[in-house]
Amino acid sequence: MTMKKKKLILLSMFAVVATVALYGFREYYRRNRDLAGIPPDLVIRDTTLLRWFTAGGAGNSYIGHIVQVDGMIRKIEKDEQAHIIVILGASTTPSAVRCSIDSVHIGEIGGWQTGHRVKIKGMLVGFNPDETGLLGSDVELNRCVPEQYTSTTSNQ
Amino acid sequence: MKNIISFLLSTCLLLPATSHAQDKFYTKQGRIYFDATGGMEKVEATSAGAVCVLDTHTGAVQFAVLLKGFEFEKALMQEHFNENYVESDKYPRAEFRGQIINNQEIAYKKNGTYPARVKGKLTLHGETKEISCEGNLTIKDGRITVTGDFVIPLADYHIAIPSLVKDKVAQQVKIRVDCLLDALNN
Numbered sequence: 001m002t003m004k005k006k007k008l009i010l011l012s013m014f015a016v017v018a019t020v021a022l023y024g025f026r027e028y029y030r031r032n033r034d035l036a037g038i039p040p041d042l043v044i045r046d047t048t049l050l051r052w053f054t055a056g057g058a059g060n061s062y063i064g065h066i067v068q069v070d071g072m073i074r075k076i077e078k079d080e081q082a083h084i085i086v087i088l089g090a091s092t093t094p095s096a097v098r099c100s101i102d103s104v105h106i107g108e109i110g111g112w113q114t115g116h117r118v119k120i121k122g123m124l125v126g127f128n129p130d131e132t133g134l135l136g137s138d139v140e141l142n143r144c145v146p147e148q149y150t151s152t153t154s155n156q
Numbered sequence: 157m158k159n160i161i162s163f164l165l166s167t168c169l170l171l172p173a174t175s176h177a178q179d180k181f182y183t184k185q186g187r188i189y190f191d192a193t194g195g196m197e198k199v200e201a202t203s204a205g206a207v208c209v210l211d212t213h214t215g216a217v218q219f220a221v222l223l224k225g226f227e228f229e230k231a232l233m234q235e236h237f238n239e240n241y242v243e244s245d246k247y248p249r250a251e252f253r254g255q256i257i258n259n260q261e262i263a264y265k266k267n268g269t270y271p272a273r274v275k276g277k278l279t280l281h282g283e284t285k286e287i288s289c290e291g292n293l294t295i296k297d298g299r300i301t302v303t304g305d306f307v308i309p310l311a312d313y314h315i316a317i318p319s320l321v322k323d324k325v326a327q328q329v330k331i332r333v334d335c336l337l338d339a340l341n342n
Contacts, residue, residue, distance in 0.1 A: 028232060031230065032228075033231075063224065063248070079185050079187075080336070081204075083185070083204050085185060100204065125205070128205075128207055134209075135209070135340075142227065
């Protein structure tokens with residue numbers, strides 16, 4: 001084997017090892033993606049999404065997927081650690097779609113008010129059924145990103 | 157006279173229901189942290205969407221959390237947690253149903269911090285085990301903060317850690333609960 005050939009093989013091996021190591025490093029330190037700019041797997045109304053879980057399990061197939069929900073803001077909750085949840089749903093039922101806002105995007109919902117129509121995209125975490133009969137059942141979305149806010153109130 | 161009797165009757169009938177509602181406190185934004193660090197690298201996650209209900213009259217306490225709602229710093233760790241360890245597609249929720257043993261010692265109408273001893277059943281990964289822990293209830297202006305720490309052995313819940321990462325993941329997982337509860341009628 002010529003010296004040139006040996007060098008080529010060594011160089012190729014090094015390139016393969018370096019690529020695998022780089023991939024491994026990036027994969028190991030990968031953080032959860034910011035969902036802004038990522039197209040949703042499902043676009044749906046808040047009331048329909050709730051129904052998909054309360055009446056049958058149609059919503060289960062979208063758990064772990066990116067879902068864009070269109071609905072009316074019933075309430076905005078903020079805890080002591082500035083974590084914000086936008087609650088979407090009809091006021092006639094305690095059940096709701098709870099959207100936990102990604103901390104990176106909290107500034108974008110500064111002017112949001114209850115009664116307004118919004119579109120929010122997030123990772124569908126699952127469904128929390130109410131076993132007490134007092135609190136209402138909830139569909140939960142994490143790492144949510146505001147998509148659209150309609151500044152006129154809507155009647156649902 | 158008839159009006160007075162009907163008023164008294166309706167008051168007597170409604171009163172138990174009203175006081176019952178006032179006894180219950182809840183949150184849907186409870187925080188649950190867990191720490192399964194076994195080596196140098198931190199293996200920890202937080203959920204800020206735990207549901208907690210406390211009946212101050214009976215001392216009954218209940219928690220439920222969606223396992224996919226736990227957020228890790230590293231996405232790969234989160235994927236392994238859901239897919240390989242807790243199998244959250246198959247067992248989406250963890251829940252605890254228990255009782256504050258020393259409920260009579262807690263003055264729910266008075267501001268202050270009270271130690272609480274809790275005993276109950278924790279269901280995780282399809283397994284239900286009895287656990288007990290000590291925590292605190294802080295009552296301030298009609299709101300209750302529930303905090304508590306406990307440890308669970310992963311083996312009790314049939315959560316197997318692959319030998320490759322055995323040194324990195326602790327066999328005993330520390331769990332911390334931190335919930336600010338509001339009265340249910342608010």
